Amino acid sequence: xxxxxxxxxxxxxxxxxxxxxxEAMAAAAYHxxxxxxxxxxxxxxxxxxxxxxxxxxxxxxxxxxxxxxxxLNLLETLSAMSNSEISAGEQIKELSKxxxxxxFEDAAQAVKAAAEDESKHGKKLKELIEKYx
Numbered sequence: 001x002x003x004x005x006x007x008x009x010x011x012x013x014x015x016x017x018x019x020x021x022x023e024a025m026a027a028a029a030y031h032x033x034x035x036x037x038x039x040x041x042x043x044x045x046x047x048x049x050x051x052x053x054x055x056x057x058x059x060x061x062x063x064x065x066x067x068x069x070x071x072l073n074l075l076e077t078l079s080a081m082s083n084s085e086i087s088a089g090e091q092i093k094e095l096s097k098x099x100x101x102x103x104f105e106d107a108a109q110a111v112k113a114a115a116e117d118e119s120k121h122g123k124k125l126k127e128l129i130e131k132y133x
Contacts, residue, residue: 005068016067023060027053075129082125089119 007016030053037046064070071077092115100108 003062003065004070004072005066007066008068013067016063020060020063020067020069023056023063027056027060030056075133078125079129082122082129085118085122085125087122089115089117089122091115092118 007013030049034046034049034053037043037049093112096108096112096115099111
């Protein structure tokens with residue numbers, strides 16, 4: 001049985017959407033806590049918080065799938081997402097430059113690294129599409 005859209009249109013749809021959004025926010029919060037822990041020299045705590053964040057992101061993905069916030073046309077969707085990731089990378093890179101002008105060099109470098117990740121994600125998605133198309 002497919003999980004995609006299973007709860008869409010049911011009495012559970014609203015609750016599942018709330019859970020999806022809550023899990024997504026929790027994933028981001030745990031990653032933020034991991035940054036705090038790392039800055040305090042608590043690397044092991046930071047790593048554990050990152051694991052919790054990954055679990056929360058996975059849970060959010062489950063709830064998103066249950067309510068049909070994805071579709072089964074995977075390659076077409078991933079193709080569109082690859083372009084969005086590359087575009088986001090460029091936009092975030094520009095943001096890092098603005099942050100640098102404010103004198104926040106460490107933050108600018110961290111944001112620039114995120115921009116590079118976004119671009120890598122887009123390129124990786126294109127490779128995967130080529131491989132599975």
